[in-house]
Amino acid sequence: QLSLFRFTVKRPFSTSHSSVDSKEMKKFQLLAHKWWDEEGEYAALHSMNDIRVPFIRDTLLSMSSNYHPGNPLSGIKILDVGCGGGLLSEPLGRLGASVTGIDPVEDNIRTADRHKSFDPVLAKRIQYKSSSLEEIVEESMETFDVIVASEVVEHVADLETFIKCCSQVLKPEGSLFITTINKTQLSYVLGIVVAEKIMGIVPEGTHEWEKFVPPKELERLLESNGFSVKTVNGMLYNPLSGSWGWMESTSLNYAVHAVKSGARARSYATDGPSETDIQQHSATAGTA
Helix, strand or coil: CCCCCCCCCCCCCCCCCCCCCCCHHHHHCCHHHHCCCCCCCCCHHHHHHHHHHHHHHHHHHCCCCCCCCCCCCCCCCEECCCCCCCCCHHHHHHCCCEEEEEEEEHHHHHHHHHHHHHCCCHHHHHHEEECHHCCCCCCCHHCCEEEEECCCHHCCCCHHHHHHHHHEEEEEEEEEEEECCCCCHHHHHHHHHHHHHCCCCCCCCCCCCHHHCCCCHHHHHHHHCCCEEEEEEEEEEEECCCCEECCCCCCCCCCCEEEEECCHCCCCCCCCHHHHHHHCCCHHHCCC
């Protein structure tokens, strides 16, 4: 989800450092009531669910021997970082997962809470909290089986701190799913000039190209923080049909699945997967 996390390294006894950018908060506060308008500013995020939800579901099912018909993600604790109005939290909850959604914008959390309240099943499975990731680390050490950070890392100031926090709240061998935007000339032209300024697919000023993250950089950060990267998959949005699809190229949007090393495997955390592994995983994930 579009989110506003700005991460700084926490210093003892410091009250002047915040992980949230107040300018970005104001920008997204103005749109907080529009999360569930499927034809509005967040239309592209609504349709992204058509590929990101099966990608998360099928990846997790392929790693598990337990299958619950009707509730395939039953028993799995998911943290949705930068959950916005709950666009991804809700379908994951419907699949049986226990979801915690966090976002620093209180109006986003109010919108998410109100929307889930219409469904008694979701009301039990999802809890929302107005918080940054940093703020829940201490109380949530190795708590979650899965973390989802969809359309979040391109709004983060200190990406390494963000990844470290993800590792801290994730159980050993837990999964981290990220979707974001590559930092290429093409992503500047299509992601900002066309999408924001010409077609208005997302509100103008949503993204800063300087914060876009190349896959190699993200992989390096993940592997140096105890993750093994399993999948890197290109994604493409078709503005004419309003639909998303998988593609080989990661020059625009892409999805990553990484697994935190288990307690015994930590010493090998920096040994990333081979290119062959990534290609094989990408090929299979593209059928999700």
